[in-house]
Amino acid sequence: MTDQPLWTPSAERVAGANLSVFTARVAARHHLALADYAALREWSIAEPGAFWSDLWDYAGVIAETRGEHALVEGARMPGARFFPDARLNFAENLLRRRDRAPAIRFRGEDCVQRALSYAELYEQVSRLAQVLRGYGVGVGDRVAGYLPNLPEAVIAMLATTAIGAVWSSASPDFGVQGVLDRFGQIGPKVLIAADGYFYGGKAFDGLEKLRGVLAGLPTVERTILTPYTTDRPNLTGLPNTVLWDEALAGCEPAPIAFERLPFNHPIYILYSSGTTGVPKCIVHGAGGTLLQHLKEHRLHCDIKPGDRVFYYTTLGWMMWNWLVSALASEATLLLYDGSPFHPSGTVLFDFAEAEGMTLFGTSAKYLDALHKHGYHPGHTHKLATLRTITSTGSPLAPESFDYVYRSIKSDVHLASIAGGTDLISCFMLGVPTQPVWRGEIQARGLGMAVEVLDEQGRPVRGEKGELVCTRPFPSMPVGFWDDPEGAKYHAAYFERYPNIWRHGDFVELTRHDGIIMHGRSDATLNPGGVRIGTSEIYRQVEKLEPVLESLCVGQQWRGDVRVVLFVRLREGTELNAELEKMIKHQIRDGATPRHVPARIIQVADIPRTKSGKITELAVCDVLHGRPVKNAEALANPEALALFEAARTTLSLQ
Secondary structure, three states: OOOOOOEOOOHHHHHHOHHHHHHHHHHHHHOOOOOOHHHHHHHHHHOHHHHHHHHHHHHOOOEEEOOOOOEEOOOOOOOOEEOOOOEEOHHHHHOOOOOOOEEEEEEEOOOOEEEEEHHHHHHHHHHHHHHHHHOOOOOOOEEEEEOOOOHHHHHHHHHHHHOOOEEEEEOOOOOHHHHHHHHHHHOOOEEEEEOEEEEOOEEEEOHHHHHHHHHOOOOOOEEEEEOOOOOOOOOOOOOOEEEHHHHHOOOOOOOOOOOOEEOOOEEEEEEOOOOOOOOOEEEEEHHHHHHHHHHHHHHHOOOOOOOEEEEOOOOOOHHHHHHHHHHHHOOEEEEEEOOOOOOOOOHHHHHHHHHOOOEEEEEHHHHHHHHHOOOOHHHHOOOOOOOEEEEEOOOOOHHHHHHHHHHHOOOOEEEEOEEEOOOOEEEEEOOOOOOEOOOOEOEEOOOOOEEEEOOOOOEOOOOEEEEEEOOOOOOOOOEEOOOOOOHHHHHHHOOOOOOOEEEEEEEEEOOOOOEEEEEEHHHOEOHHHOOEOHHHHHHHHOOOOOEEEEEEEEEEEOOEEEEEEEEEEOOOOOOOHHHHHHHHHHHHHHOOHHHOOOEEEEOOOOOEEOOOOEOHHHHHHHHOOOOOOOHHHEOOHHHHHHHHHHHHHHHOO
C-alpha cells in the first residue's frame, strides 16, 4: 500500500460536513474531547444508548414518543431491545418534506423521463394508502412488489408502510419460481406489478410470468398493474387485477393517517441470495432501519437537503431500500431502470450530468467494467456537483480506486462500503472527513462494534480473519419469517461465536483502521491448510488486459484442496499457454506462490446472483457433483452448464 492517501478532504469540506457538526454536538452535550472519527466511534460503541439517542435527536426522527429507555438488555445478542417504548412510522419520516421541490427524478432505458415533487409524492402515497386500506390491508399484512425501479415502487412501499403493512419486493427479471420461492413464503395480500421492463435495448414482456406468479400465490386478493412497456396491457388471465391509474381514480389526496407502531414493527422482508436453498426471509423493523440509514446517509455519506442521490440497483437488492431512505434526509432520489451499458457505458454519467448528481452509487464490478472498456467519464462529462461515489456488491480492487481518481474525478469522496441484506445497512463504510487509502474501506461504522477474529477467536489486526460484530445494533433483523423459536436466525449468525454476530466475510484491519476485504469466509480456499481469500486472486488476475472477469474455487483433490481458476476473456481472446503463464506469474508476484491456481480454465460466462455477485458456492457444488439447490436464484443459471463441462475435464487432470 502507498504511504500517501489518494484523497484528503479540504479543510472547508471537513468543517461543513454533517459528521463534524454531529461530533461537536456530541462533545458539547456530554463534555467530551473527541479529537477525530476514531474517538467518536469508540464512544459510540462504549455508550450505545447515548449515541443512538443523540442520533435520533440530530436527525429529527418523527415519533409519537421515543420512550424513556434507549437500550434494554444491551448485553444480549440477539435479545437486546433498542427504544422499546418508542412509537413511530417509517413512511412518515421519509415523507417529512411536502413542498414542490423534486423528490424523484426517473430515467428509463427507453428514454422515459418522469419527475415527482415532494408534494406530488405525498399525494400519490395518500391515494394508494386509501386504496390498500379499501382492499382490507392492515397492520402486519404483506404487500409485494414485482416491479422495475419505477417511481410507483417508491410510492407503493411508502403507502404500504404508512398503514403499518409490510413491504417485500423482487425485480422483474426474476423468473416465476424465483418469485414464488420468495413471496410464496410470506403470503402477500396485494401484489403490485408492471407489464414488463426494458434492458439492453429490448422490451421484455412480464405478463406471462405474472400469470404464473399469481397462479402460485393463492393469498393474493388484488393485483395492481402499472403499464410501463405498453400503454394498455392485456389483463386476460390476471384475476382481480386493476391498472394503477384506475385503482387510484376514486381517491382524492388527503392527510395520511400514519400508523405509529413499536420501534421493531416489521416494515421490510428481504431475502438471502437463495443459492444454497430456498431463500431465507429476513424481517427488518421500522426504527432500526430508519436510524441506520439516517446515520449512514447523513454522517457517512454527508447527504444534505437538496442533494441528488443515485444508486444503480433493482428491487431485488437491499441497496434499493437503502436508496429510498434518502428521502428522510430531504434529498432527491435519482432512479434509473435498465442496462448501465445501453446505449453506451456512459449512460449513467449522462444521467449524473443532466441531474446534477451529488452521490453516485454503484457496484465494484461496474467500475471495473468501465475501466476494462476504456471509459473516462471525467473527461467526457461535467461532474462538478459529484461529491461522493459509493461502491459495494464485491470488494473494490486497488486498481479501481486508481481508476476513479484518474478517470472519473480527482476530488471526490470514494467510499467503498460493505454490509448486507442481513442488516439492511453497512458494517464498514466511508468517512467524509478522513483520507481515502488505496484498496481500503475507510472505517468501521459508528455504533458498530466490528472486530476481526483469527481461527482461535482472538481479535487481530494486520491479519486476515472473520468479520464479527460483538455488540448489538438497531438494524439487526427482527427475525426470520416463519421461525417462531428463532432457530434459523440463531444458526445464521450466532452458532460459531455465542453472543457475537459472525457475518461471513474474510477481512483484515489495516494500520489506518480501515478494512481490506478478502472475500466470503465460506468461500475461502485452503490449499495445504493455508487460508486464502478469493478476492486476493481476483485482484491480481483482473489486472491483466485480456481478462474481463474471474472466479476461483477450491476443489477437493487427492486428499487436499487445489485452487481452480475460471476466466472470462475479452472477445476473440483464447486461453493459451502464454496467457496461462502470464496469469500465474501475475498471481505469484502480486500475491504468493500459494495463491497460484493448479488449473486455469476459460469459460464464456460466470454465474451470478440477481444483485450481480458472482456465486462461488454454486460453482463449487457443480465441481463436486452436488446439486445446486436453487439455480432459479441466479441471474444466469444457464452458465452452470459451462462448469458441468469443466467438471468432466477436471476429473481427468
